[in-house]
Amino acid sequence: MSDTPNAGTYVAPKARSLFEPHRLFLMAVAAALLFCIAWFMRWDWLPRYQERLIYGIGQTLLMLFSTAIIGFLFAVPLGLVQVTGPKPLAWAARGFCTLIRGTPLLLQLWLLYYGLGSLFAQYPEIRSSFLWPYLRQAWPYGFAALMISFAAYEGEVMRGAFAGVPRGELEAARAYGMGRFTLFRRIWLPRAIHRALPTLTGETVLQLKSTPLVATVTVVDVYAIISRVRQETFLTYEPLLLLALIYLCLTGMLVYAFKLLENRIPTRGV
């Protein structure tokens, strides 16, 4: 501990090489473990489900990115009105964020799917409208629940980001004679998004980890495919291990992609 030079700031330990003796040993153990898993467990079902698995991964990613992007679009006004909006709007936005962040996503999803779904079915106007073919399916509810959740969590982040843009910059913009809208478009929003970017990686990974919940309302994603494999092959562990591996890889790729993105946009010292 005494080699921590500056209290309060964490100095990462020296990046150590992958090829230290103990790491080589650990990697050998891991390889042996992997070999045992591959050799002694049953994987003959894999080719049969390959196409469906790839389709499922696609659906998971589609769900992730569509909900994250649209959720983010909702998060910006949610954050903004909490910082600068009129009092009732600010309270409403804060209440919405607290409500969504204070209840489990699974409950929200089931509320939308079972609750709203059964409510919609009672109204002939909705049943005969052009939306009904969509509302009868499961994915709009899954999409809505995930999007609302992302909007609420990211809205809280955006609130902090908007509030954290230095006053001086906004005053300078006003001194330049910018109108409220120009100021928002040119200074406040870009600076706030800039500040929120580092947290975006974590939020997106969290969102990825929430997507399997939609399988509980019969949306077909990679988790649902694996559940079907488990039902059809009566295997307990193999499909689940593969699923964990798939999610680990997806998380890793997400983190890596965001790292590349962050390197392109300098966020240090913001």
Added chain:
Amino acid sequence: MDATLKLLSLWSPGWGGVLLTGLLHSLQVAFGGYLLGLVIGTGGAAGKLWGGPILRDLLEVYTTVVRGVPELVLILILYYAGTDAVNQLTALVGLPSIDISGLAAGIFVIGVVQGAYSTEVLRGAILSVPAGQLEAARAYGMSPLLSLRRITLPAMLPYALPGLSNLWMIATKDTALLAVVGFAELTLVTRQAAGTTKAYMTFFLAAGALYLAVTLISNLLIALLEKRARRGLTRQGDAS
């Protein structure tokens, strides 16, 4: 309105009592899992900071895997693997296989998941204790264990509390995932009640209100706790 009240009534034709029992189960699992997570997290943080290279790498694998795989998947794996492992163990010793209660399995699962997160929270908090305080403790002749108990742990508390309170919120909400493995916690009994009575909106909104109440009450208590832990610190808490 009257029908709704009847549905939510605490006694037998109503489902209010069932919901409250579910809430109790949820809270038990959340609390037990959170405590187990804290124990794992303390050990994990100590191992990551002061452990040997192999232990450190293993802990890194643990936290990375838990943080990279959805809780739902982890819960499924640990739920089956955990109960399986215990049964194999009892078979090995020659005891008859025991039926593991959903409560114990749930606490184990939530604890393992929480442990990874609290490892990171506690590690960060321990690192942000000013080094001068530890050096002072060493200068006083305190042994490492004594300075851990008297200086590091109390001094890191204000830094750890925001993260730890966040984890408590996550723990209360993660218990809902146990519905998927059939543990009768609040979300599952709500769905059962809703499915039986067809009053979906009523029950899901009622359960939402219960969860929200837990969150808001926890928020109040945490605010009090933080105020107490921060007494004597500068306003922003960055005493460095």
